[in-house]
Structure formats: C-alpha cells, structure tokens
Amino acid sequence: MTTYRLHYLLAPSLVLTLLCCSCQEKKATPSRQALNELNLRSGQLITCGPPNQQLGTLTFPISCHTETQTNFSLGLKLLHSFEYEEAEKVFAAIIRQQPTCPMAYWGVAMSTFHPLWTPPSEPELRKGANALAIAQALPPSSPKETAYIAALATFYHDWKTVGHRPRCLRFAQAMEKLAARYPDDPEATILYALALTAAADPADKSFAQQKKAGALLTALAPKYPNHPGIIHYQIHAYDIPELAPQALPAARKYAAVAPSSAHALHMPSHIFTRLGLWKEAIASNLGSVAAAKCYAEQAGLQGHWDEELHGLDYLMYAYLQEGNNQRAKQQWTYLQSITAVEPTTFKVAYAYAAIPARYVLENRQWQQAAALQLPSAPVPWEQFPWQEAIHHFARLMGAVHTDNNAAAQTEWQTLQRLENTLKQQKDAYKAQQVHVQVMTGEAWMQWQEGKAEAAAALMRRAAALEDSTEKHPVTPSEVLPARELLGDMLLAMNRPDEALAAYETNLQKHSNRFNGLYGAGLAAERAGNSDKARRYYQQLLSIAAPSATRPELTQVRRFLQSQPSSSTNTSISLRLGGKNSFVSGY
Known part of the structure; x- marks a missing residue:
C-alpha cells in the first residue's frame, strides 16, 4: 500500500x-x-x-x-x-x-x-x-x-x-x-x-x-x-452472458494495468464469473478484498470499506460453485464479525443479505434457511427493500421445504410488501426482481400443496420474467436462478426430460454453476441419456475444488465408476426436504 x-x-x-x-x-x-x-x-x-x-x-x-x-x-x-x-x-x-x-x-x-x-x-x-x-x-x-x-x-x-x-x-x-x-x-x-x-x-x-x-x-x-x-x-459493456467472451482479454489485463x-x-471477476472461470474469479476477489482492507486502514475508517463486502459476495459465490464449502463458510463467518462499514451503501446491504442466503440455499440446508436471522447492524434495512427481500426469499424456501406452510405464507406476504414498496419508489427493475421471488415462492408453495401443474406453470412464468432482464452488476448471480429452480421442480415431479431442458437453458446464462451441472447430469441420467449425464458429471468434477466435500460429488463419482462398462441407470438422490424429505431430484 x-x-x-x-x-x-x-x-x-x-x-x-x-x-x-x-x-x-x-x-x-x-x-x-x-x-x-x-x-x-x-x-x-x-x-x-x-x-x-x-x-x-x-x-x-x-x-x-x-x-x-x-x-x-x-x-x-x-x-x-x-x-x-x-x-x-x-x-x-x-x-x-x-x-x-x-x-x-x-x-x-x-x-x-x-x-x-x-x-x-x-x-x-x-x-x-x-x-x-x-x-x-x-x-x-x-x-x-x-x-x-x-x-x-x-x-x-x-x-x-x-x-x-x-x-x-x-x-x-x-x-x-x-x-x-x-x-x-x-x-x-x-x-x-x-x-x-x-x-x-x-x-x-x-x-x-x-x-x-x-x-x-x-x-x-x-x-x-x-x-x-x-x-x-x-468489461462493463460486455458483462452479459452472450457477450462476456469478448471481454475476456480485457478482464485478464485490467488488474495488471x-x-x-x-x-x-475486482472488476475482472465479473467476466470470470459470467464464464464460470472460478479459480480466476477467486484470485481476482482475494486481491480486491485485500486492497479494500488496506484502503480502510489507511483511510482511518471506523469500520470496513464497502468495496470489501462487494468482493466478499463474489468470493462466496465462486467458492460455492467449486463446491468448496469450507472456504465459502469462512466468508460468512468473517462477514458476521464485521459490525461497521463505511459507507453503508447498497453493496453492503446486498452482501449482508446474499452471503448467508447463498450458503444455505446452494447447499439445500432448508432448516437453516428457514431460521436465518437478518443482521440488525450495520444496515438500515428499511432503506434497502430489494436486498431485504433476498433474506425473506431464503426463509420462504426453507419454510416450504420443511413443511412449515404458515411460515412460508408469512414470508411470501413480506415479499409482496417489499415489492409494493419498490413500486411506490418507482424502482421498476428491483420491483420486478422481487416479483420473480414472489412468483417462485408461490409456485413452490403450490407444489408443496400437491398442485403440480399450477406450480410448474407459475415457475415457468417466473423463469421467463427473470430471463427478460439482466442481473444488476452488484451481484454475481441471483441467489438461486429461477430457471434452475424450474429444473429442480420438474425433476421432483419426475419429468426429467423437461427438467434437463430447463437446466441446459439456465447453464447458457449461468455457466459452470455447481447445482446447474449436477441437476443437468441427474436429469439426463433419469431420462436414460447416460452419455449426456456423463458429460455433465465430468464437467462438474472438472470445476470442483480438490478439497470439495459436497455429497453430490461422491454420488457423481459412483455413477461415473459404473460407466461406460455398465449402462446401469444409477439413481442419485438429492435433499429436497419437506414431505419428500429425500426424493430423487431437486
């Protein structure tokens, strides 16, 4: 420094x-x-x-x-x-x-x-x-x-x-x-x-x-x-899935310049994230977080600099996509130790809401998701309804998957209230992002009630709405992409061909997502397409960190070991929770 x-x-x-x-x-x-x-x-x-x-x-x-x-x-x-x-x-x-x-x-x-x-x-x-x-x-x-x-x-x-x-x-x-x-x-x-x-x-x-x-x-x-x-x-102009490859040379150059x-x-990690280059994304954000800590110290800030928390969210996301829960959990633990940030910007609120939500939702830890507590400090949540909605969405998904319908209904109503607040503030973009969560929550509540067709139709509408706009630069990704959740739901309904189509469409926009690759492999396997299942599983293993211990990886390796000498359609179970506590699918 x-x-x-x-x-x-x-x-x-x-x-x-x-x-x-x-x-x-x-x-x-x-x-x-x-x-x-x-x-x-x-x-x-x-x-x-x-x-x-x-x-x-x-x-x-x-x-x-x-x-x-x-x-x-x-x-x-x-x-x-x-x-x-x-x-x-x-x-x-x-x-x-x-x-x-x-x-x-x-x-x-x-x-x-x-x-x-x-x-x-x-x-x-x-x-x-x-x-x-x-x-x-x-x-x-x-x-x-x-x-x-x-x-x-x-x-x-x-x-x-x-x-x-x-x-x-x-x-x-x-x-x-x-x-x-x-x-x-x-x-x-x-x-x-x-x-x-x-x-x-x-x-x-x-x-x-x-x-x-x-x-x-x-x-x-x-x-x-x-x-x-x-x-x-x-990098900013091409920070879009369809255009991101054009920015890769700039992304690999900017930090050196x-x-x-x-x-x-930090900024190169936007492109690395778009392209699923997790090791480069992690290296980029480790550097930016260290520089942000240095800046806070030299500037004499009473707490941490807001840029540090922005980097932490991107870092958490990349670790999760490698299946590296240990490193990911460290970011959450570190965030909990931060009690003062300057300035308290939208980036700070987003990180405080998204980091815990990402960890429990990506890992299907539904009980923990249902019990998440919103930090009382240092974020004035009444000023950040979009960010607060992330927290309530995580709680809603946790409640649905643990059969707590009353709690799910309460969280859903809170999301509606936050959406209305954003509409009153004439923030159409953020109101729409929360509306996707409202629709997604309702779809999963209907699925839990046994209304499969209505749930799938509503989930398709939520995915289409989310696909119609781009993510905000503040976030590496939605905490759970709606189209990936559609794949999860269709797989839980034993409709693997439709689920595979949803996962594959989502992977075009969210390259090398851990759960996306795993879901696509599982859907292909259940649809009887062992070759495609093998390709997705091998791709998942190629991005996983050497120290990754997620149980899905163990099951993937078991399937691959049975191939190609055997075409056995090994069934891999996933933790959905709720009334189907351990069903074969997301």
Whole structure:
C-alpha cells in the first residue's frame, strides 16, 4: 500500500482566494463561500497495491496551469477505475491551487456521478450541480472543454424533478454529439461508451447500447493499450452472458494495468464469473478484498470499506460453485464479525443479505434457511427493500421445504410488501426482481400443496420474467436462478426430460454453476441419456475444488465408476426436504 500526499492539499486557505491582477479576473474567481459550499474532499491520496502509482496511462491536455496537468491526468485515471473519492480529492486539490480551472470542477461533478453504480444521492447531486455551475460561470477556456462541461450539465440539470435514467439518456446523447465533434479525442469516445452502457435499458435483450459501446472501445484499444477507461468499460459493456467472451482479454489485463485500484482488481471477476472461470474469479476477489482492507486502514475508517463486502459476495459465490464449502463458510463467518462499514451503501446491504442466503440455499440446508436471522447492524434495512427481500426469499424456501406452510405464507406476504414498496419508489427493475421471488415462492408453495401443474406453470412464468432482464452488476448471480429452480421442480415431479431442458437453458446464462451441472447430469441420467449425464458429471468434477466435500460429488463419482462398462441407470438422490424429505431430484 502507498499513501501519496499532493503538495498543495495542506496549503493554507489563501490559495482559495488567489490574488488576481485585474478587476476582471477577480470577478471571474469563485467566491470563498461558493467553494466552501462545495464541501470538497481533502486529505491524503490513498492507493493500495504496488509501491508506486500504477493506474494505467492516458493523456488529456487541459488549458489550465501547466503544473496541474499531471494531477488532472491522475484524477482522470482514478475516475476511470471508479476510485471516486480519491479522484475528487485530486480535482479538489487542483481547485484549491487554481480555482479558475473549469475542468477541475468537471472532474468533481464526474466523481459524484458514478454512472454504473447506484444513482447519486441528493448531497452528491447538489455538489455536482454546484460544481458545474461554477465551471460555467468562469471565462471559457476552450470550445472543447466548454462542450465537456455542458454535456455533463445535461445530467445534473433539473435533477430535483427529472428521474435518474432520463438524465442518463440526456448525458449519452450529449456525449454522442461531443464525440462526433471531436473524433480525434479518445476521451470523448471513451466517455460516450461509458454513457451508452449506463443508459442501456436492462430489458433490451438485443444489447444494442452495450454492443455499440464495446465496439467503440475495441476500436480504440490497439492505439491506447493501457488506457484504464478503455479496458474497464469493455468489461462493463460486455458483462452479459452472450457477450462476456469478448471481454475476456480485457478482464485478464485490467488488474495488471491498474493494480493500484481495488476496483480494477475486482472488476475482472465479473467476466470470470459470467464464464464460470472460478479459480480466476477467486484470485481476482482475494486481491480486491485485500486492497479494500488496506484502503480502510489507511483511510482511518471506523469500520470496513464497502468495496470489501462487494468482493466478499463474489468470493462466496465462486467458492460455492467449486463446491468448496469450507472456504465459502469462512466468508460468512468473517462477514458476521464485521459490525461497521463505511459507507453503508447498497453493496453492503446486498452482501449482508446474499452471503448467508447463498450458503444455505446452494447447499439445500432448508432448516437453516428457514431460521436465518437478518443482521440488525450495520444496515438500515428499511432503506434497502430489494436486498431485504433476498433474506425473506431464503426463509420462504426453507419454510416450504420443511413443511412449515404458515411460515412460508408469512414470508411470501413480506415479499409482496417489499415489492409494493419498490413500486411506490418507482424502482421498476428491483420491483420486478422481487416479483420473480414472489412468483417462485408461490409456485413452490403450490407444489408443496400437491398442485403440480399450477406450480410448474407459475415457475415457468417466473423463469421467463427473470430471463427478460439482466442481473444488476452488484451481484454475481441471483441467489438461486429461477430457471434452475424450474429444473429442480420438474425433476421432483419426475419429468426429467423437461427438467434437463430447463437446466441446459439456465447453464447458457449461468455457466459452470455447481447445482446447474449436477441437476443437468441427474436429469439426463433419469431420462436414460447416460452419455449426456456423463458429460455433465465430468464437467462438474472438472470445476470442483480438490478439497470439495459436497455429497453430490461422491454420488457423481459412483455413477461415473459404473460407466461406460455398465449402462446401469444409477439413481442419485438429492435433499429436497419437506414431505419428500429425500426424493430423487431437486
């Protein structure tokens, strides 16, 4: 880890009111009050990783003082790797040194935007809008810089009355015009690609925006091979099952280009997860978690940094797909020891809800799932209904499979309430994700009541609805994919051919999932397709960790040992729970 001190960060406040040599210049200098109201970040610049800053390379000349150029480039590199707090420190330091530098205010406003994360909070929106207002009040520096500032202002304009996505669309349209106007400026195209991905409709299964963004970045990559924004935004643009293979070269490069960024260490795991490359996903997140711990320590946080918990969730998921319950359980145990996190973001709430749910649901530990307790701290759950729903979904599935119909009904009603809350908040995407859980829970309750056809029909609808949109980047995967659960249900109904089709469709989107491969192998075996069963079982063994001890692996090996000399249709049982406590199927 390395801590860097910008030489002017600790300069006295007089730098905010630099003496100007004419009355006209004095009028152009922002007032002390306006600068103070921005509440700009200050302090040491913190990066963790190599002993020298390694954040990639880029060039973006600005018209401010020559001595600010290096620091502006540093701030932009941090911005491209989503190190937003540290980027703001750099841009704020430029403002303290040269308060008449318009692009420094643009940098502050970009630092509070974070296009691919959760929408900016009200204080962040106010800061960004005020920063741009100052920039636009300064004498124009150059037509191009004026265009950059105006383009970003389209996002902040009317933020009190216009929703987040419409403003993202406005920004994308403005950046398209800017990139067309300055075709020789790579930053314009790079930021346009970022804007395209941020404004993409999650329900658009053609992925037109993401493909366009990826193509723009891919065209620039040969000329700027170590530009952090190009590599990073390629990963985001292609963070979709159908497109993920195109991002694999970028995923394998990003951490080496920007190892001083915790996010750069983590982000490749999005693609590794999409492609089921569990060893690479684990290595990526071990590095990012270590860097996040370092950052929390050096920043003097009272608790852990939110980026650490984001990495933990991805790490838990990868360990589970290797069947490595020991390592997976360690992540849950470690999470339970964390009592303070800064800031308490949507990522933190997601990790606290998803990590325990993943462990018990992936392992079919239904009693434990039914008894899961939601941590009372450090998450204010009333602010995160989508994340809270994960917890109640796990409890519902546990109650169904342990024949506790009353408890299942209670959890189902809670999910409905949380869905309604999200609808009232006009968060259609998250409301739909919870609705999938509502439908899934109802389907399994109907199955438990003996209403097989109604249950299967409802489960198919839930799977289709989940398939109609993409997952949020905060999560490596749904805690249990709906189409995989459809396969589980059909297998429990002794309909192996239909179950196999469901598993195979799900594996196209969730590559190398442990339960998906096992379910597909079991369904193929029960359908009398020993060759296909063997292929799926062998694939499962190929991804399993050497230390994996899940009982399914023992049964898989027993089946494979009976092949190919024998075509015996060995039956493998799975723990479904409930009235069929040990039935042959999920």
